[in-house]
Amino acid sequence: MTDTLQVPGAAPCGIEVRALRSGYPGRPVVEDVDLTVPAGQVVAIVGPNGCGKSTLLRTIARLHRPDAGTVHVGGEDIWEMNRRRAAHRVALLPQSPRAPEAVTVAGLVRYGRHPRQGLLRQWSREDERAVRGALEATGTTGLAGERLDRLSGGQRQRCWLAMVLAQHTPVVLLDEPTSALDLGHAVDVMELVREIAGTGRTVVMVQHDLAAAARYADILVAMKDGRVVARGVPAETVDEALVKEVYALDADILSAPGDGSPVVVPRGGRPATT
Amino acid sequence: MTAPHSPHDAVPPEGTADVTPPDSTVLRTGTLSWLLPRRSALAALLLIPVLVTVIALAVTASSTGMGLSETIGGLLGTGDPGTVMIVRDFRLPRIAVGLLVGAALGIAGCLTQTLAGNRLATPDLLGVDDGAAAAVVAAAAGSTTGMVGAWWLGPIGAVVAAVIVVLCAGGAGGAGYRVLVAGIGVSTFIGAVSDLIMSRQNDNTAGGVFLWAVGSLNGRDWSAGTPLALVLLLLVPLSLAVGHRLQLLRFDDDMAASLGVDLRRLRAGALVLAVALAGTAVGVGGPIAFVALAAPILAQRLAGPTRVPVTGSALTGAVLIAAADALGRVAAPVELPVGVVTSVLGGPFLLWVLFRPDRATGKA
Numbered sequence: 001m002t003d004t005l006q007v008p009g010a011a012p013c014g015i016e017v018r019a020l021r022s023g024y025p026g027r028p029v030v031e032d033v034d035l036t037v038p039a040g041q042v043v044a045i046v047g048p049n050g051c052g053k054s055t056l057l058r059t060i061a062r063l064h065r066p067d068a069g070t071v072h073v074g075g076e077d078i079w080e081m082n083r084r085r086a087a088h089r090v091a092l093l094p095q096s097p098r099a100p101e102a103v104t105v106a107g108l109v110r111y112g113r114h115p116r117q118g119l120l121r122q123w124s125r126e127d128e129r130a131v132r133g134a135l136e137a138t139g140t141t142g143l144a145g146e147r148l149d150r151l152s153g154g155q156r157q158r159c160w161l162a163m164v165l166a167q168h169t170p171v172v173l174l175d176e177p178t179s180a181l182d183l184g185h186a187v188d189v190m191e192l193v194r195e196i197a198g199t200g201r202t203v204v205m206v207q208h209d210l211a212a213a214a215r216y217a218d219i220l221v222a223m224k225d226g227r228v229v230a231r232g233v234p235a236e237t238v239d240e241a242l243v244k245e246v247y248a249l250d251a252d253i254l255s256a257p258g259d260g261s262p263v264v265v266p267r268g269g270r271p272a273t274t
Numbered sequence: 275m276t277a278p279h280s281p282h283d284a285v286p287p288e289g290t291a292d293v294t295p296p297d298s299t300v301l302r303t304g305t306l307s308w309l310l311p312r313r314s315a316l317a318a319l320l321l322i323p324v325l326v327t328v329i330a331l332a333v334t335a336s337s338t339g340m341g342l343s344e345t346i347g348g349l350l351g352t353g354d355p356g357t358v359m360i361v362r363d364f365r366l367p368r369i370a371v372g373l374l375v376g377a378a379l380g381i382a383g384c385l386t387q388t389l390a391g392n393r394l395a396t397p398d399l400l401g402v403d404d405g406a407a408a409a410v411v412a413a414a415a416g417s418t419t420g421m422v423g424a425w426w427l428g429p430i431g432a433v434v435a436a437v438i439v440v441l442c443a444g445g446a447g448g449a450g451y452r453v454l455v456a457g458i459g460v461s462t463f464i465g466a467v468s469d470l471i472m473s474r475q476n477d478n479t480a481g482g483v484f485l486w487a488v489g490s491l492n493g494r495d496w497s498a499g500t501p502l503a504l505v506l507l508l509l510v511p512l513s514l515a516v517g518h519r520l521q522l523l524r525f526d527d528d529m530a531a532s533l534g535v536d537l538r539r540l541r542a543g544a545l546v547l548a549v550a551l552a553g554t555a556v557g558v559g560g561p562i563a564f565v566a567l568a569a570p571i572l573a574q575r576l577a578g579p580t581r582v583p584v585t586g587s588a589l590t591g592a593v594l595i596a597a598a599d600a601l602g603r604v605a606a607p608v609e610l611p612v613g614v615v616t617s618v619l620g621g622p623f624l625l626w627v628l629f630r631p632d633r634a635t636g637k638a
Contacts, residue, residue: 061528
């Protein structure tokens with residue numbers, strides 16, 4: 001099933017974040033963060049708006065230079081690599097990305113090959129295989145010739161994932177990949193994320209939806225005010241105390257009938273003190 | 275995988291998708307591969323006969339009633355010495371300079387529009403035109419003859435103005451529109467300084483400077499053409515190399531950066547090229563209006579929406595200037611400067627660009 005997602009010749013890469021401080025002058029957004037992600041795992045970062053989730057993701061993606069600390073991907077410091085080498089190792093899907101005007105689905109996915117292309121290598125057989133494989137893996141082969149802006153939100157998001165997959169990186173970072181999707185499409189995308197991890201890729205995603213994060217991630221990382229306040233296996237990490245600490249919310253934690261993953265049911269009404 | 279895992283979308287039946295760019299032919303040997311963009315190549319091939327025709331018309335266009343056979347005689351050096359001199363020493367270099375100026379403005383416009391992500395962005399919004407003009411005006415005012423001769427001050431003035439604009443905008447790697455807003459402010463100020471200098475000159479100097487300031491190729495010969503050609507020889511290949519990467523700017527910055535593009539370097543490089551090309555062109559030909567705006571838009575239509583049409587913009591710019599200059603020489607009883615012709619034709623073109631319904635989206 002997952003052969004179309006396989007990255008040929010790429011060794012799996014884990015991620016090591018050490019004593020990271022990152023943010024803007026005079027205002028650190030991420031502080032004192034340590035994070036180890038074993039290769040092939042799905043990590044979901046959760047937390048309230050403005051807690052530093054996206055900044056942490058952008059720092060791992062080498063888009064934001066840390067003020068202190070290091071980010072190693074596959075044992076190498078990401079800031080010791082140049083932009084292009086980093087793009088061979090880490091792919092990022094930003095939240096609500098902007099596509100070139102009038103681009104087709106195949107055209108978009110082809111851009112995923114840009115880090116591997118050059119003046120003498122403009123369209124290799126490997127590029128061709130990678131794009132075809134990414135389309136197949138995301139179920140968008142039949143849409144290849146369509147214009148991206150004419151598709152539904154759910155279809156569009158699968159096309160963006162195809163582009164990220166075509167980049168053939170051992171690490172995939174997703175910033176709220178399901179935030180604009182209805183429940184059905186959100187589940188589709190999360191199932192796809194599991195398949196991506198099943199090929200040995202490491203996935204780190206920022207997830208607004210605590211239930212989805214708990215259900216699909218191997219490791220849940222909860223952040224508040226720029227710091228990691230909890231991390232671990234979702235079923236053991238998500239409890240009433242955590243929800244109260246992170247979201248300042250009283251909630252009951254139920255166990256999903258299917259897989260026992262935690263389901264958060266807010267009781268309504270904020271507690272008197274946070 | 276056989277079935278798409280989405281039960282939530284009706285996905286057309288699967289097949290083996292043809293993922294090769296549909297408008298390109300793939301050339302491969304060993305591990306090397308190239309894409310030949312058929313549509314752009316065809317557009318360029320179509321523009322070349324147009325260019326040759328315009329050159330032929332420009333060579334033969336005459337305000338003095340010189341006939342075709344006389345012109346050919348002048349070209350071949352077999353006519354009378356006066357005709358030979360007019361054709362070979364005046365018309366040919368003037369046409370060559372026009373073509374080079376047009377190509378430079380076309381590429382500069384293409385780079386600027388792509389950088390700003392706005393097809394109405396032109397190099398003069400970076401302060402290039404007013405900077406070049408101020409330098410040339412100041413030199414003419416300071417010289418004893420009051421003549422416009424020091425064309426090479428144009429690019430220097432252009433670069434100085436562009437540096438001021440970029441500093442005001444907070445660096446070359448920043449967002450395109452900040453640079454443009456800063457450019458409008460700085461241009462207005464520099465333009466006022468030029469006007470102030472002009473207002474203190476005698477009519478003779480002011481007249482000569484005015485002709486340059488509307489954009490004119492009158493009297494341009496090889497002394498301006500040769501350095502211009504050398505500058506283009508250096509900058510055009512660099513622009514072609516940058517142009518390919520510029521298409522990544524059509525994504526947002528995070529996406530482009532995660533695809534391996536060093537955005538600060540790319541933006542700064544493209545900006546420097548645009549300013550150098552436009553500054554040189556303006557120094558030689560004056561601030562000829564609308565070519566930097568129109569050439570890339572026309573080239574984009576020829577090359578298709580997904581490309582950054584550097585070559586097409588160069589060819590289109592060359593055609594536009596050569597045609598406008600030839601038209602200016604014969605259309606009126608008095609010779610019209612090329613800048614006046616492009617302005618007269620460019621105004622309606624701009625309105626067409628603004629109000630033409632976009633066929634693809636139906637938006638105005």
